[in-house]
Amino acid sequence: MFEHLDPVFLARVQFAFTVSFHILFPSFTIGLASWLAVLEWRWLRTGKQVYADVYKMWVKIFAVTFGMGVVSGVVLSFQFGTNWSIFSDAGGNIIGPLLGYEVLTAFFLEASFLGIMLFGWNRVSPRLHFAATVIVAAGTLVSAFWILSANSWMQTPVGFRVGEHGLLYPTDWLEVIFNPSFPYRFIHMVTAAYLTTAFTVAGIGAFYLWKKRHIAHARVMLGMAMIMAVFVAPLQLLFGDMHGLNTFEHQPAKVAAMEGLWETTRGAPLVLFGWPDQEAEITRYAVEVPKLSSLILTHSLDGEVRGLKAWPENERPPAAVVFWTFRIMVGLGLLMIATGVAAIVLYLRKRLFEARWFQYWCMALTPAGFVAVLAGWFVTEVGRQPWIVQGVLRTADAVSPVMAQSVALSLAAFIVVYLFVFGAGTYYILHLINKGPEDGEGVYGGHGMEQPPLVTDVARKKGGRHVQS
Amino acid sequence: MFSLEGFLDLPLIWYALIATAVFLYVLLDGFDLGVGILFPFAPTDQCRDAMMNSVAPFWDGNETWLVLGGGGLLAAFPLAYAVLMPAFYIPVIVMLLGLIFRGVAFEFRFKAKEPTRWIWDYSFHFGSLAAAFMQGVIIGAFVQGVEVTGRSYAGGAFDWLNAYSLMTGVAVIFGYALLGATWLVMKTEDLTQQWAAKTASYTLIYQALFLAAVSISMPAINADIRQLWFSLPNVFFLAPLPGASAVLIVLIWRHLRRGKEVGPFLMSFGLFFTGYLGIGISMWPYLVPFEITFRQAAAAPASQSLLLVGTVVLLPVILAYVAYCYYIFRGKVSGESHYY
Numbered sequence: 001m002f003e004h005l006d007p008v009f010l011a012r013v014q015f016a017f018t019v020s021f022h023i024l025f026p027s028f029t030i031g032l033a034s035w036l037a038v039l040e041w042r043w044l045r046t047g048k049q050v051y052a053d054v055y056k057m058w059v060k061i062f063a064v065t066f067g068m069g070v071v072s073g074v075v076l077s078f079q080f081g082t083n084w085s086i087f088s089d090a091g092g093n094i095i096g097p098l099l100g101y102e103v104l105t106a107f108f109l110e111a112s113f114l115g116i117m118l119f120g121w122n123r124v125s126p127r128l129h130f131a132a133t134v135i136v137a138a139g140t141l142v143s144a145f146w147i148l149s150a151n152s153w154m155q156t157p158v159g160f161r162v163g164e165h166g167l168l169y170p171t172d173w174l175e176v177i178f179n180p181s182f183p184y185r186f187i188h189m190v191t192a193a194y195l196t197t198a199f200t201v202a203g204i205g206a207f208y209l210w211k212k213r214h215i216a217h218a219r220v221m222l223g224m225a226m227i228m229a230v231f232v233a234p235l236q237l238l239f240g241d242m243h244g245l246n247t248f249e250h251q252p253a254k255v256a257a258m259e260g261l262w263e264t265t266r267g268a269p270l271v272l273f274g275w276p277d278q279e280a281e282i283t284r285y286a287v288e289v290p291k292l293s294s295l296i297l298t299h300s301l302d303g304e305v306r307g308l309k310a311w312p313e314n315e316r317p318p319a320a321v322v323f324w325t326f327r328i329m330v331g332l333g334l335l336m337i338a339t340g341v342a343a344i345v346l347y348l349r350k351r352l353f354e355a356r357w358f359q360y361w362c363m364a365l366t367p368a369g370f371v372a373v374l375a376g377w378f379v380t381e382v383g384r385q386p387w388i389v390q391g392v393l394r395t396a397d398a399v400s401p402v403m404a405q406s407v408a409l410s411l412a413a414f415i416v417v418y419l420f421v422f423g424a425g426t427y428y429i430l431h432l433i434n435k436g437p438e439d440g441e442g443v444y445g446g447h448g449m450e451q452p453p454l455v456t457d458v459a460r461k462k463g464g465r466h467v468q469s
Numbered sequence: 470m471f472s473l474e475g476f477l478d479l480p481l482i483w484y485a486l487i488a489t490a491v492f493l494y495v496l497l498d499g500f501d502l503g504v505g506i507l508f509p510f511a512p513t514d515q516c517r518d519a520m521m522n523s524v525a526p527f528w529d530g531n532e533t534w535l536v537l538g539g540g541g542l543l544a545a546f547p548l549a550y551a552v553l554m555p556a557f558y559i560p561v562i563v564m565l566l567g568l569i570f571r572g573v574a575f576e577f578r579f580k581a582k583e584p585t586r587w588i589w590d591y592s593f594h595f596g597s598l599a600a601a602f603m604q605g606v607i608i609g610a611f612v613q614g615v616e617v618t619g620r621s622y623a624g625g626a627f628d629w630l631n632a633y634s635l636m637t638g639v640a641v642i643f644g645y646a647l648l649g650a651t652w653l654v655m656k657t658e659d660l661t662q663q664w665a666a667k668t669a670s671y672t673l674i675y676q677a678l679f680l681a682a683v684s685i686s687m688p689a690i691n692a693d694i695r696q697l698w699f700s701l702p703n704v705f706f707l708a709p710l711p712g713a714s715a716v717l718i719v720l721i722w723r724h725l726r727r728g729k730e731v732g733p734f735l736m737s738f739g740l741f742f743t744g745y746l747g748i749g750i751s752m753w754p755y756l757v758p759f760e761i762t763f764r765q766a767a768a769a770p771a772s773q774s775l776l777l778v779g780t781v782v783l784l785p786v787i788l789a790y791v792a793y794c795y796y797i798f799r800g801k802v803s804g805e806s807h808y809y
Contacts, residue, residue, distance in 0.1 A: 060580075063576055064576045064577075064580065067529075067572055067573055067575065067576040068573060070529055070532070070572060071568060071569040071572035071573060072569070073536075074532060074535065074536055074565060074568060074572075075565045075569070077536050077539045077540055078539055078554060078561055078565060080543060080550075080554075081539075081543065081550045081551060081553070081554025081555070082554045082555060082558050082561055082562065085550075085551040085552070085554055085555050085621065085622070086551065086621070088543055088547055088550050088551040088554070089547050089548055089550075089551035089620055089621075091547075092543050092544065092547020092548075092550065092551070092768055092772075093547060093768050093769040093771070093772040094772070095543070096540070096543040096544025096545070096547055096550075096768060096772060096776070097544045097772050097775045097776040097779075099540045099543060099544065100537075100540050100541055100543075100544040100545075100776045100779070100780075101776065101779055102540070103533065103536050103537045103540045103541070104537070104779055104780060104783045104784070104787065105779070105783065107533045107536055107537075108530065108533050108537075108787045108790075108791065109787075109790075110529075111529040111530040111532075111533045112530045112787075112790050112791055112793075112794045113790075113794075114529060115525075115526035115527065115529070115530065115794050115797075115798070116526075116794065116797060118526070119525065119526045119798065120526075120797060120798075123797050123798065124797060165620060167769075169769045169771070170470070170769065170771050170772060170775075171470060172470070173471070173771075173775055400551075400554070400555040400558075400622075401555055401621050401622055401623070402555045402558050402626070403625075403626050405626070406558050406559060406626045410558075410559070410562045413562070413566060414566075417566050417569060417570075421569055421570065421573055424573075424577060424588075425573060425576075425577065428576070428577060428580040428581070431580065432580070
């Protein structure tokens with residue numbers, strides 16, 4: 001039944017599925033870890049119980065999400081080999097050390113101090129516990145640094161030479177690590193992760209306000225999230241624009257697909273909507289703003305923008321996917337900025353925490369960050385096709401010599417398992433949200449233990465002093 | 470280009486480092502997978518709570534050694550990584566799925582209400598079981614050799630599957646169960662500890678039988694390995710290895726009988742070490758038996774050099790804070806807690 005399946009396509013679908021699922025978790029935990037550090041800092045500084053309560057509610061959600069991020073991430077570290085063994089062989093000299101540094105500088109740090117963060121409440125001092133939270137937060141950022149460096153190098157490869165058997169050899173590590181698209185992609189992604197967390201937290205805070213539950217806690221959530229919406233969402237537009245200009249310089253075919261532009265044009269219009277037709281090489285039903293694309297990309301009304309026809313057919317990305325996911329991402333980004341503007345207006349009218357319509361609005365935007373992150377990754381990953389390493393190695397030439405049947409079966413297994421396991425995780429997170437923060441729950445946070453953590457000290461026990469909450 | 474090639478034997482150093490990372494993985498995740506393997510057999514729910522809590526702060530860090538093994542192999546020996554992953558495609562995927570079920574069980578079990586908690590109890594058990602079994606299968610298939618053409622795996626989807634690899638799969642299950650049981654002897658008290666000590670004795674017997682079976686069969690199925698172990702003067706240098714295994718088995722047995730708490734766990738580490746060393750010596754110098762040596766698979770000297778600098782600086786730091794975390798959570802766990 002699998003004779004007609006294309007192994008390259010299957011390997012891509014499988015990798016897209018597992019990596020898309022995975023990116024949802026770090027997108028959330030990168031921002032959440034930093035926010036938890038801020039909350040714990042506020043708590044230590046002010047002594048206000050509300051910060052501790054909010055911390056203890058969200059650290060449980062963090063634990064569930066982080067656990068799912070870990071297990072879905074371990075899969076990826078093997079899938080480079082199971083799905084893309086030719087790429088692993090050819091690019092291992094360059095990608096390998098970057099991933100190795102991610103493990104050495106980030107994964108161990110996060111995994112070890114996460115244990116203290118979740119279970120260490122009555123085992124270490126508050127300051128040390130705070131340090132553990134900060135270390136975990138830093139670990140998530142360091143991890144993002146390396147993995148985005150590796151991804152960016154595959155988009156804009158420099159600092160290497162091609163040797164025997166098509167193997168790639170590094171010639172300058174600083175060029176490799178800080179390759180042309182890396183700084184932009186790193187800033188754009190970390191900001192995206194912060195906004196994803198902010199809008200999730202805002203949505204939950206709005207939910208409590210709407211339900212008139214946990215008002216004090218909800219104000220902290222919505223208030224802090226809106227600070228992000230006001231200041232960071234507009235910055236993201238700027239970062240995204242800079243990233244786009246960088247892509248225009250280094251991967252112009254991707255930008256042509258994003259714009260739905262087929263003919264190389266001076267004074268290119270900005271296509272707001274339309275349907276790029278790969279066969280007919282036109283964008284149907286296009287709604288255009290004259291000359292705007294040239295203005296954005298070249299900062300000149302008559303600047304030249306290369307269209308997709310400038311590349312041979314077998315070097316063009318599939319335009320429709322790139323075109324539409326780009327519009328989803330930008331659209332959601334604009335909604336986030338609008339949210340920030342609305343928040344300022346409401347705040348000045350002293351109605352930020354009271355306006356009902358705004359609570360609905362924020363609840364509706366709860367998943368906005370996740371959708372925008374996924375859409376953005378589809379833009380950049382589909383947009384670099386047909387290359388796995390831009391201009392160097394084609395995706396079709398990088399695939400493992402594994403039978404299509406094996407890949408199809410494992411893809412089916414991944415889909416079933418992920419939907420079940422991560423569906424259950426989502427259910428438990430929703431349960432935690434519904435339960436909400438508890439007032440003065442005591443210091444025993446992680447895992448919803450009402451009693452102290454189970455690891456009781458022998459010495460204490462022998463002294464007959466059982467730790468009580 | 471920066472390289473340490475001129476004065477260091479980089480491939481050899483990396484061979485040793487990857488071997489160490491994989492060994493640490495086997496030991497550390499071995500005991501928490503072992504706890505998962507033994508999980509449903511514990512006498513009471515309270516015991517199960519204590520078992521799970523004894524490994525909850527550590528499993529994530531322990532599994533990171535697997536990522537280091539995989540990532541390190543890609544970095545230091547990309548050719549070996551590129552051949553072995555497709556060769557063991559199915560067992561690797563099943564292992565990963567098992568690790569997913571095992572890993573999420575820690576969080577989900579704490580969150581689940583009574584009527585559905587059993588799902589995550591079994592998720593923990595069967596996830597651990599599948600991961601351990603597949604790791605054993607991979608080892609068993611690995612020592613029998615991998616078919617290679619050019620720079621790619623050339624065998625079929627089920628080359629790894631035979632009676633021998635299934636046997637090693639079961640052997641690893643019992644090996645990890647021994648590590649898990651002796652860990653519980655060290656970390657728990659009362660009923661859980663008594664049960665764990667008894668279980669450790671049983672699994673020790675099975676482990677001894679499997680070790681003997683593997684030790685006899687490896688030279689039997691491969692002439693080169695036979696030659697390596699039984700030729701003069703090698704036999705005199707290598708004989709202490711199975712000898713040490715035998716002594717350790719007796720010592721673990723006696724320590725368990727005397728109710729010692731720490732000794733059995735540490736000596737189980739020793740038992741794994743002798744077994745691991747035995748396999749390593751038999752496979753030397755191949756990373757893809759019997760086709761690609763570690764020198765042939767080595768990454769560019771510039772790549773091995775860059776990561777070596779980081780490893781030399783960071784590995785001691787990692788080991789220090791990992792040890793610190795074990796220190797923080799030292800002492801006995803109990804199953805006395807109530808969950809919501």
